[in-house]
Structure formats: C-alpha cells, structure tokens
Amino acid sequence: xxxxxxxxxxxxxxxxxxxxxxxxxxxxxxxxxxxxxxxxxxxxxxxxxxxxxxxxxxxxxxxxxxxxxxxxxxxxxxxxxxxxxxxxxxxxxxxxxxxxxxxxxxxxxxxxx
Amino acid sequence: xxxxxxxxxxxxxxxxxxxxxxxxxxxxxxxxxxxxxxxxxxxxxxxxxxxxxxxxxxxxxxxxxxxxxxxxxxxxxxxxxxxxxxxxxxxxxxxxxxxxxxxxxxxxxxxxxx
Numbered sequence: 001x002x003x004x005x006x007x008x009x010x011x012x013x014x015x016x017x018x019x020x021x022x023x024x025x026x027x028x029x030x031x032x033x034x035x036x037x038x039x040x041x042x043x044x045x046x047x048x049x050x051x052x053x054x055x056x057x058x059x060x061x062x063x064x065x066x067x068x069x070x071x072x073x074x075x076x077x078x079x080x081x082x083x084x085x086x087x088x089x090x091x092x093x094x095x096x097x098x099x100x101x102x103x104x105x106x107x108x109x110x111x112x113x
Numbered sequence: 114x115x116x117x118x119x120x121x122x123x124x125x126x127x128x129x130x131x132x133x134x135x136x137x138x139x140x141x142x143x144x145x146x147x148x149x150x151x152x153x154x155x156x157x158x159x160x161x162x163x164x165x166x167x168x169x170x171x172x173x174x175x176x177x178x179x180x181x182x183x184x185x186x187x188x189x190x191x192x193x194x195x196x197x198x199x200x201x202x203x204x205x206x207x208x209x210x211x212x213x214x215x216x217x218x219x220x221x222x223x224x225x226x227x
Contacts (some may be wrong), residue, residue: 002156002158004156033214035214035217040219041219042117042202042217042218042219042220043157043202043204043215043217044217045213045214045215045216045217048213048214056213056214058213058214090156090157092156100145100147100162100206100215101147101159101162102159102214102215103159104149104156104157104158105156106154106155106156107155107156
C-alpha cells in the first residue's frame with residue numbers, strides 16, 4: 001500500500017459527459033501528479049500540483065483540468081468525454097517539489113462508451 | 114518523440130536465471146533514473162533508482178546499471194522468481210526533481226517461467 005488513495009476505482013460513463021477523479025496523497029506529501037495510461041502507451045504525465053499551486057503541465061487536454069485543495073487532496077476533472085479518453089488515470093505524490101521518487105495510487109479506470 | 118525507450122515489449126526468463134531489462138534515453142539533461150514494477154490492476158510500485166553520479170546501485174536481488182555515455186540503463190534481477198512477473202517501467206527526471214514529473218518508457222512485460 002503506497003498510501004496514495006484514488007477514487008473511484010472504476011467508472012463507466014457516456015461520451016460528452018463530465019467526471020471527477022479524486023486523489024488523497026500520502027500523509028505529509030505536498031506534491032500531487034496525475035498520469036494517464038492508455039492502451040499500448042506508457043505513463044503520460046498530465047499535470048503537477050505542489051501545495052495547492054500548479055507547477056507543471058504535460059500532455060493534458062484543454063478539456064481536462066485539475067486542482068489541489070488546502071487539505072492537499074487533488075481532483076482531476078475530465079469534460080466533454082470522448083471514446084479515446086478511456087484509460088487508467090493514476091495519481092502519484094511525493095514529499096515536495098524537488099523529490100525524484102513518486103508514489104502511485106492504484107488508479108481510476110475510466111471507460112467512455 | 115519518446116525520450117525514454119524500452120525496446121522490448123516483453124521478456125520471458127526461466128525461474129532462477131537472470132532477468133535483464135533494458136532502457137535507453139535521449140535527453141542528456143536526465144540525471145536521475147528509476148525503475149517501477151506494475152502488477153495488473155495495481156499502481157506502479159517504486160523498485161530502485163540511480164543518480165547519474167553513480168554507475169551502479171544494488172538492492173537485494175535488484176541491480177541497476179547506468180552507462181551515461183551510451184544513454185543506457187539496465188535492471189538486473191538475480192535470481193528471477195515467479196513473483197517478479199510484472200510490467201517494468203523505466204523512468205527518468207532532470208536535475209531538481211520532478212517539477213515536470215517523471216518521463217516513463219512504455220514498459221517491458223517480464224514473464225518468469227517455472
């Protein structure tokens with residue numbers, strides 16, 4: 001158990017809909033990262049928050065957004081969903097901005113039908 | 114353009130033998146490298162890492178070797194055990210840590226045969 005908690009574990013929704021994925025980082029961790037793993041793809045970095053502020057953006061679509069709250073949990077919002085958004089979405093955390101090793105949650109399986 | 118490449122999608126090794134997983138990178142700014150292990154329906158688990166100031170790091174059955182001039186690293190597992198069957202991801206980051214997150218390869222599926 002990495003200490004990173006993600007909900008929901010599985011989600012099925014229709015095209016055009018909006019969903020929110022939730023992440024609680026390890027106790028004491030200030031950084032939260034979101035990654036997407038699609039079929040045949042590695043882990044694609046989406047976005048990084050540190051202590052409530054956005055630090056870096058990767059391959060995140062404009063239809064997607066994220067935030068980190070004062071209690072350090074984070075939410076990834078996915079809107080106007082398309083079939084191609086079906087993927088495993090991982091949250092990861094570490095102690096701070098300069099940390100190299102990140103610790104992953106078990107992921108949220110999103111299926112868009 | 115993939116900055117971290119794992120050219121073998123899968124690898125089959127007999128139990129008790131050595132497993133060698135390879136990873137190549139193109140970004141010369143990478144100076145910290147990690148290996149993660151992933152079982153189905155679970156998140157990736159950190160396995161071992163190495164800084165660019167070293168060329169070898171060992172932890173039990175796992176050893177990571179780094180060849181900076183070739184921009185190549187490898188993970189050796191000796192001896193291989195059935196529980197090692199998983200997908201292994203190579204990852205890299207630039208100096209200062211993970212502001213941009215880690216850059217991952219696409220993974221190698223290691224299968225340990227009895």
